[in-house]
Each structure stands twice: as C-alpha cells, then as structure tokens.
Amino acid sequence: MPRDLQQFLREEVKSTPFCPGCGHGILLGLILRSIEGLGLDMKDMLFVSGIGCAAWIPSPHYRADTLHTLHGRAVAFATGAKLVNPNLKVMVISGDGDLSSIGGNHLIHAARRGIDLTVICANNMIYGMTGGQAASTTPAGSRSSTTPEGNPYPPFDLCKLVKAAGAAYAARGTVTRPYELMAYISKALETAAFSFVEVMSPCPTQYGKWNELDTPASCFDELSRVCRSRTEIDPEVPLPENVVILGEFDDQ
Amino acid sequence: MPRHTITLSLPSGPRYLSGNEAAAEGALAAGCRFYAGYPITPSSEIMESMARTLPSMGGAFIQMEDEIGSISAVVGASWAGAKAMTATSGPGLSLMQECLGYAAFTETPLVLIDVQRAGPCTGQATKVGGGDIMAAKWGSHGDYQVVAFSPWSVKEMFSLTVEAFNWSERLRVPAFLLAEEVTGHLRERMDVPTRLEIHDREYEPGAPPFGTEEEDGVPSMPRFGVGENLLVTGSTHDARGFRKVEDPVVHERLVNRLNRKVLARAEEICRYEAYFLEDARLVVVAYGFTARAALRAVNLARAKERKVGMLRLITLWPFQEKPFKELAHKGASFLVPEMNLGQVAGLVHAAASGREVHSLPQVNGSAIAPARILAAIEEVI
Numbered sequence: 001m002p003r004d005l006q007q008f009l010r011e012e013v014k015s016t017p018f019c020p021g022c023g024h025g026i027l028l029g030l031i032l033r034s035i036e037g038l039g040l041d042m043k044d045m046l047f048v049s050g051i052g053c054a055a056w057i058p059s060p061h062y063r064a065d066t067l068h069t070l071h072g073r074a075v076a077f078a079t080g081a082k083l084v085n086p087n088l089k090v091m092v093i094s095g096d097g098d099l100s101s102i103g104g105n106h107l108i109h110a111a112r113r114g115i116d117l118t119v120i121c122a123n124n125m126i127y128g129m130t131g132g133q134a135a136s137t138t139p140a141g142s143r144s145s146t147t148p149e150g151n152p153y154p155p156f157d158l159c160k161l162v163k164a165a166g167a168a169y170a171a172r173g174t175v176t177r178p179y180e181l182m183a184y185i186s187k188a189l190e191t192a193a194f195s196f197v198e199v200m201s202p203c204p205t206q207y208g209k210w211n212e213l214d215t216p217a218s219c220f221d222e223l224s225r226v227c228r229s230r231t232e233i234d235p236e237v238p239l240p241e242n243v244v245i246l247g248e249f250d251d252q
Numbered sequence: 253m254p255r256h257t258i259t260l261s262l263p264s265g266p267r268y269l270s271g272n273e274a275a276a277e278g279a280l281a282a283g284c285r286f287y288a289g290y291p292i293t294p295s296s297e298i299m300e301s302m303a304r305t306l307p308s309m310g311g312a313f314i315q316m317e318d319e320i321g322s323i324s325a326v327v328g329a330s331w332a333g334a335k336a337m338t339a340t341s342g343p344g345l346s347l348m349q350e351c352l353g354y355a356a357f358t359e360t361p362l363v364l365i366d367v368q369r370a371g372p373c374t375g376q377a378t379k380v381g382g383g384d385i386m387a388a389k390w391g392s393h394g395d396y397q398v399v400a401f402s403p404w405s406v407k408e409m410f411s412l413t414v415e416a417f418n419w420s421e422r423l424r425v426p427a428f429l430l431a432e433e434v435t436g437h438l439r440e441r442m443d444v445p446t447r448l449e450i451h452d453r454e455y456e457p458g459a460p461p462f463g464t465e466e467e468d469g470v471p472s473m474p475r476f477g478v479g480e481n482l483l484v485t486g487s488t489h490d491a492r493g494f495r496k497v498e499d500p501v502v503h504e505r506l507v508n509r510l511n512r513k514v515l516a517r518a519e520e521i522c523r524y525e526a527y528f529l530e531d532a533r534l535v536v537v538a539y540g541f542t543a544r545a546a547l548r549a550v551n552l553a554r555a556k557e558r559k560v561g562m563l564r565l566i567t568l569w570p571f572q573e574k575p576f577k578e579l580a581h582k583g584a585s586f587l588v589p590e591m592n593l594g595q596v597a598g599l600v601h602a603a604a605s606g607r608e609v610h611s612l613p614q615v616n617g618s619a620i621a622p623a624r625i626l627a628a629i630e631e632v633i
Contacts, residue, residue: 043477046332046476059483060485060493060494060495065476066482068484068485069354069486070486073321073324073351076316076320076321077324077325079288079316079324079328080327080328080330081329081332083286083325083332084329084334088477105317106317109316
C-alpha cells in the first residue's frame with residue numbers, strides 16, 4: 001500500500017524521523033490519501049509548517065512546495081502566501097504547542113478572517129521535540145517534565161476555540177480511526193474558507209514515558225479508551241476522565 | 253528581467269508629501285505588491301497609504317494581529333512571488349527580530365521601514381530617536397547581514413525605499429530604511445522622477461535556490477506554485493533546501509556565503525555625500541535627519557574659516573571603514589552627532605586608525621539643533 005503514495009513523496013527521502021509508535025507517520029499518509037482521494041494536484045499545493053515534530057510531516061517528505069517556518073508562525077506565513085497567490089491550495093500542518101500556544105494568536109485571527117487555509121493540528125498533548133514539557137493541550141493531571149506532580153491546568157478545546165473565532169469548519173479525529181480522520185481532512189480541504197482539523201496522535205517517547213504508557217501499544221489503547229465520537233455518546237454511560245470528543249463541530 | 257527602467261505612474265514634477273507618504277510611493281514605484289503591518293507610531297501613515305493604494309494596483313494589503321505576524325506574512329508573500337514589505341518602529345522591530353533572521357537565512361527579499369522613535373522600550377512614542385542602528389544589524393541571533401539606508405529628506409524617503417527594494421531583490425537579503433520620526437512626519441517638496449531603475453529577483457528554472465558555486469553568490473529565487481517543489485526552511489540547508497542540521501561543512505559554508513554576498517558588494521552598496529573634505533581637519537560624520545543640522549553647522553563654521561567638513565552616510569549597513577581610514581590618514585579627526593548614545597561613533601572609532609572621535613549624543617526626544625553641533629565643532633577643532 002505505501003507504494004501508491006510514492007508520487008506524493010520526495011524520492012530523496014527514504015525514511016521519516018519519527019519515533020517508533022509516533023502517530024505522525026500515520027497522519028503523514030492519511031493527509032496524502034485525502035489529497036489523492038480528492039484528485040488535488042500537488043503542484044497547486046503549498047504546505048506550511050512551524051517548529052516541532054509535526055512540522056516535519058510535510059517538510060521534507062511531501063513532493064510539493066513546502067515552507068518550514070518559525071515556531072508558532074506557520075499560519076501567518078501561510079496568510080501572506082495565500083494573499084499573493086489565491087490559486088495556491090494552502091495547508092498548514094503543525095503541532096499543538098506550535099499552533100495553539102506560541103502561535104495561538106495567529107490561529108484565532110486567521111479563523112476570524114476566514115482566510116482559505118486548511119490547518120491540521122497534530123495534537124500529541126506534549127512538547128515532544130524538546131523533551132516532554134507540558135503544553136496548552138496537556139490534559140489536567142497528566143505528568144510531563146515540567147509538571148512532574150501532574151498538570152494543574154485544563155487544556156484548550158481547540159475545535160471550540162477556532163469555531164468561536166469564526167472557523168468555517170472544525171473537526172477532531174484520531175490516527176486510531178483513520179477512515180473517519182480522512183473524511184474530516186477531505187471535508188476541510190473542500191471548505192473554501194478557514195478550516196481546522198485537530199488530530200490526536202500518540203507520543204510514546206515523551207507523553208507515554210511520563211504517564212505510564214511507554215509502549216506504542218499502550219498509547220494507542222489509551223487513546224482509543226478516552227476518545228468518544230459525538231454521535232456515540234450514551235448518556236447512560238459515564239465518560240472517562242479527560243475524555244476526547246471526536247467529530248465535526250458545526251455549532252458555535 | 254532582473255534590471256530595467258520603469259516610467260512612474262505618479263505624475264512627475266514637484267509634490268508636497270510627508271516622508272511616510274513618500275516612502276509608500278517609493279515602495280509602489282519599486283514594484284512592491286504586498287504589505288503586512290501592525291499600527292505603531294510614528295510609522296502608521298505608511299501602512300495607511302498602502303491600504304489605500306495597493307488593492308487598486310493589483311497588490312494585497314493586510315493588517316496583521318501583531319508585528320511578528322506581519323513580517324511572517326511578508327516572508328510568505330515574498331516566496332509567493334511578490335515584492336513585499338512592512339513598516340514599524342522600535343517596539344515592533346524588537347518583535348520582528350526572529351523572523352528577520354529567518355529572512356536572512358532563507359534569503360528572502362523584503363523591505364522593512366523603521367521610523368525610529370525615542371527608545372528604549374515604549375519610551376517616548378511620538379518623539380524622535382535614532383537608537384535602532386545596532387538593533388537593525390545585530391538584533392537577531394547568529395551572524396547575518398542586512399542592507400540599511402538612512403534618509404535625510406522626504407525625497408530620500410522615496411528614493412532610498414526604491415534602493416532598499418533594489419538591493420533586497422538583487423541580493424535576496426532583508427533591507428532597511430532606517431528613518432526617523434521627524435523625517436517620516438516632515439512635509440516638504442519632493443520632485444517625482446520620471447524614470448527609475450528597478451531590480452527584480454533573478455530566477456532560473458530548476459537552478460538550486462539556496463546555493464551557488466561562488467563563495468559570495470546569490471542563488472536563483474523561484475516562487476511557490478510553479479512546480480519547483482520548493483523546500484524552504486530556517487534550519488541549516490543544502491543548495492536544494494534539504495535540512496542538514498548536523499553537517500559542519502554545510503553550515504559554515506552557508507553562513508559564510510550569506511555574509512560574503514553582502515560584504516563583497518559593500519563598495520557598491522555604500523553611498524556617501526562629501527562636503528568640504530579637501531582641507532578638513534575635523535570631519536562631522538552625520539546621517540539621517542541629523543545631517544541636515546550638521547550641514548547647517550558646518551556651513552556656519554566654514555563662514556568663520558574653520559577647517560571642517562562633513563561626510564553624510566547614506567548607507568549604514570554594511571558599514572565600510574575605508575572612507576574613515578582615508579580621512580584619518582590625511583590627519584582628520586571626527587565628530588559624530590547622532591540621536592543615540594554613540595552607536596555610529598563607535599563604528600567610526602573602530603575605523604579611525606587612532607584619530608580622535610568625538611561623540612555628540614542626544615537622547616532627549618528632539619532633533620539635534622545646528623547650534624549644538626556648531627558649539628561642539630568650536631570646542632573640538
């Protein structure tokens with residue numbers, strides 16, 4: 001199956017830099033499959049990323065124009081490129097810390113303006129590249145190298161945040177449910193305004209290490225355990241602590 | 253066509269413009285078609301002029317959420333193919349520094365107009381200052397070069413903005429107009445030229461966008477959307493853009509080339525105006541608005557038969573030591589009036605081969621008066 005994605009990948013790149021069990025490699029493929037499914041031409045696409053593990057999903061793997069920018073600023077760089085050449089199909093792919101913490105201001109303002117960007121936020125709930133520090137998306141109580149006793153603060157709900165700011169489309173999926181996620185990415189790409197997909201992606205190396213989930217399998221199991229589709233919620237059954245609600249957020 | 257002459261759409265002849273308006277006109281004449289900015293005194297009139305004019309010229313204007321977003325959008329726009337700029341003042345410049353380094357390292361042409369006010373910090377937001385000279389060159393981390401011009405008139409707010417664009421596009425380097433509040437808000441007669449020489453970035457399809465054979469070369473500059481599969485990154489990269497974050501040879505070669513491509517052309521970039529240097533025992537070194545007062549003071553001193561001359565620096569970065577060494581060799585000493593605590597005086601001191609360099613700093617939020625410079629001339633000559 002990987003062979004049929006070869007046309008979307010730079011031939012110079014033979015492997016990914018992602019750790020064993022990282023969800024970003026799955027996401028790397030699912031974005032390309034969504035693009036293939038829609039019949040989009042990579043020549044018309046620009047992929048913009050910030051700094052962090054997820055910023056390496058498009059750069060250097062994707063065989064297209066890629067702009068690997070500064071920490072937090074991907075959406076602002078993308079805004080400039082899109083305004084100059086509206087024919088570019090511009091996708092921002094970056095991490096939770098990059099897009100929602102250091103880059104949070106650019107994110108909400110791009111959503112407010114309704115500029116036609118598709119933003120994919122790979123959320124591993126931690127700063128992976130720098131060694132496992134707490135992020136604005138780390139669940140309350142979770143441990144990290146900067147919250148060894150447990151995170152005292154609640155995380156952002158990024159889909160609600162961008163919807164409140166004006167995003168035309170927002171959805172949350174997980175790499176553990178690939179077909180559902182591809183449907184969200186495709187719908188975001190088809191939205192001719194600001195669209196946002198938050199993708200839950202496990203990080204055994206950092207998040208797992210600090211939270212007794214230090215094998216890829218245990219990370220995937222835990223993500224599957226806490227995720228609930230909006231349509232699947234049974235009012236009779238109590239939700240798990242730190243539940244992650246999946247689905248499309250079409251309401252404000 | 254990398255180098256060509258254009259006929260201006262502006263009616264040629266005399267006009268009364270403010271310095272900030274003239275800078276915006278200069279940018280448009282140079283071919284600027286993208287502006288992103290954030291309001292800040294005393295530069296905002298540049299943004300307002302661009303907001304009025306750019307859309308009707310087929311360009312794009314956006315007011316961003318902050319200065320970091322502004323310069324980031326400018327870099328994205330430049331790679332999408334537009335000549336692009338922003339304008340700000342001290343606090344905004346501080347916020348833009350990281351991305352300025354990104355532009356230098358990724359060889360992204362852009363123009364940044366800094367209309368300087370009295371710093372540091374918020375300082376005196378509506379008052380004049382000139383304390384950003386070093387920040388423009390050294391504000392971002394690591395070793396890199398910029399080009400910077402210092403206008404002394406409304407006319408130069410126009411012409412040096414054009415020049416900043418030309419050098420930025422030729423060298424793929426961030427270029428500054430280091431203006432001052434008093435010049436930005438000055439309103440005086442400016443003769444609009446009929447024709448202008450314009451430089452555009454060079455593009456050779458398929459050529460490596462981040463490397464040259466020469467140690468001081470400027471690579472081809474492609475743009476997004478033409479099938480080049482560009483890899484633009486602020487990490488250390490090879491000639492094709494692939495990250496090489498552990499290769500000492502690639503890193504050293506890249507950093508050296510980015511510096512050499514500017515320094516090797518310093519003689520052509522650096523422009524001066526000389527006044528009465530033939531017999532000058534004391535040379536007043538002045539730039540920007542201060543040079544107006546300095547020239548007045550020098551004329552008054554010459555009327556009293558003082559052997560004083562003036563060197564007006566039109567280019568501040570790169571800074572060339574050669575003219576100072578030559579003057580020092582002829583026995584001249586130097587007086588440097590400036591609206592900071594001696595930022596250029598220090599550079600002159602380093603170049604003056606041991607000759608005396610008198611710093612005349614003023615940081616009280618007002619321009620230096622000719623009388624003060626004249627008094628200093630009388631004191632040190």
